[in-house]
Structure formats: C-alpha cells, structure tokens
Amino acid sequence: RKEVEQDPGPFNVPEGATVAFNCTYSNSASQSFFWYRQDCRKEPKLLMSVYSSGNEDGRFTAQLNRASQYISLLIRDSKLSDSATYLCVVKGAGGYQKVTFGTGTKLQVIP
C-alpha cells in the first residue's frame, strides 16, 4: 500500500459546483497534513494546513479523519481558476518528520 494515496482524476466539474477530494495515508503516527495546489508545469503552492478539528478558508474546507486515516478537501462554488492538481501531503513523526507527497488529483472546472 502506498504511504499516501489519491485518486488521480481528472475531476471535470462545471463552474459553481462543489467538489471533494479524499486522500488516504498508511502511517497512523502521521502528525501533520497539508493540501498543496500545483498548476501545470509550476511549483506546488501551499493551499492550507489540515487541523484535527477541521478548518475552512473561504471556499475551501479541509478535514481530517484519524480513525479512518484520510484527509479531505472540499471546494465550494468552483471557479475556472481552481483548475489545477491538488497534492495531499502527510508529515510523519519522530526525528526528521518525513514528508510524503501524494501524486495529486487533477481538477478541471468547465465553463
């Protein structure tokens, strides 16, 4: 089983739709979780951290389910500019807290 798994998509959704991505992780000792956004042929950019109680930033909501070992990202009222690949990132515990990147979920918002 991969350390971090994401559905590669693509998710094709109309403007204004709500879309959700899940990401599962295998190490139950993982400590920190993030969502990054990566545009085509660009560097990943931090979208948001994921907190245990869940957190929201505008149209974006991130949640963590430790019992089932997954994190989710919900995007409401999708915009054309949301089209990108969304990377799930999981940080482990201990000395060097190893960071593992998922392969990403591609979102295409259609006019």
Add this chain to the structure above:
Amino acid sequence: DGGITQSPKYLFRKEGQNVTLSCEQNLNHDAMYWYRQDPGQGLRLIYYSQIVNDFQKGDIAEGYSVSREKKESFPLTVTSAQKNPTAFYLCASSWWNNEQFFGPGTRLTVL
C-alpha cells in the same frame, strides 16, 4: 521580496556531464530540500539540510550531491552517475518541521 529562486529554469545536459542546479532563499529558513518530480509520480526527496554544513540523504540520493555552505544556498549537482536525470527539480525551504515553500523549479533534459 522574500522567496526562493532557482536557476536555470531550463537546463539541457549531454550524457556524461555533471550539472549544478542553483537554489537560493531569503526567507531565513533553516531547512532546505531538493525534490524530483516525474510525470504521474509524487515528489521524491533527494537531499535535505537542517543547518549549514549538514545535509542528509533522502529517498533517491544516488547520483546526486549537495552542499550547504551558506544558510541561503543549497545547490544540487546531478552527476553522470544518475541514470535517468531528465525530470522537474524542485527546491523547497521551511522553518524546521513546518510547511515547505517551493521555488519555481528547474526542468532538466538529457540529450
């Protein structure tokens, strides 16, 4: 402006040549990282450095070398021993064990 810069943006290498990719940051971050990204794969860690004059191998260090003589700089050398060097190389920095911020990347192609 604070940030991370990488140069060059595109690099072409002949087989058997060593090439060095530059990474500079003015964010005063302690830690710096090098990743490689291949199509359809997540980011893979090559090397990381917590402090000046210290660095550790990541998951795929073979065929690569680094130095950390200054806090701001973490150059990566791709040696001729790296069998499949064509990839997108990303440098990142962070406060130790916090979220990472990426430079714009260098696309290396072996001719």
